[in-house]
Amino acid sequence: MRIPPLRIVLSAEEAAGLKAFHAIAKSGHELLAVLTSPAPDERRGSSVGEVATKLGYEIWPASRVKDPSLAVTLRSLRADLLVNVHSLYILHPDVVAAPRIGSFNLHPGPLPEYAGLNVPSWAVFHRETSHAVTVHWMAPGIDTGAIAYDARFPVTDQDTGLSVSVNCVKEGIRLVERLLEDAAKGTIPKRPQDLSRRRVYKRRDVPHGGRIDWALPALEIDAFVRAADYYPMPSPWGHPTADLGGRKVEVAKVERTGQRAGVPPGTVREGKVATGDEWLLLRRLRVEGRYVDPLSLK
DSSP states (O other): OOOOEEEEEEEOOOHHHHHHHHHHHHHTEEEEEEEEEEGGGGGGTTHHHHHHTTOOOEEGGGGGGGHHHHHHHHHHOOOOOEESSSSSOOOOHHHHOOOOSEEEEEEEOOTTTTSOOOHHHHHHHHTTTEEEEEEEOOOOOOOOOOOEEEEEOOOTTTHHHHHHHHHHHHHHHHHHHHHHHHHHHTTTOOOOOOOGGGOOOOTTGGGGGGOOOSSOOHHHHHHHHTTTTTTTTTTTTOOOEEEEEEEEEEEHHHHHHHEOOOOOOOOEETTTEEEESSEEEEEEEEEEEEEEGGGGOO
């Protein structure tokens, strides 16, 4: 027996949202509309909205997910699924409850331990050896709904916030494709979260207030710098700031040397800086808005 196509609404932003859009568009299901934001000027031509418009899909403002009247629209359109991928807004509870099957969120972290924002960076900062991406049923609250699918992958001591985010997208789109397959058959898993283990990271949460304390061990400083590293993309935390040679700098990339420092933390020599235990090699700095040669600092 032929299974009728699902009727889907997508709320999506950024690269992950664009990949989710393509996955749904080619799935054979009916994409009713896309909720998204206008692209910044530097990304014109590659935003979710521009690509979806070019292909003839209806576009709604991203902020509409906050409006309970959208629930009326979703019910009138007989929407089966709402899929949320990196939305900038918290969905109204009435909107979450409106689709026939349910609303689902792609979250770039394992739940319940890494709920909230910028969790790929927090995983690197905490020196996790693995991370995960999750598709969960949406419910009132932030990332509180039951887990439908998750996928775990390794994190190394060379990974950055960007590389972990890229892996979340790669693994996450596979989960979205599984969601569509199971939704068509009515077999979506539903595993409640253990909310006693829940931790939520907020937009303004940044380790150490965004500043490097050179008295910390090199291992911790290296993890902080890598966690904030989304180069050449903007970092959600910005580069960690520090005082070096009497100048305020942003530290974009470092490399551990394993060489014992034995001098006061913050001492700069030949492109290296002393930490609480060893020398760190400075690989990329930003001063007054431009990247500079670390050897220029004395």
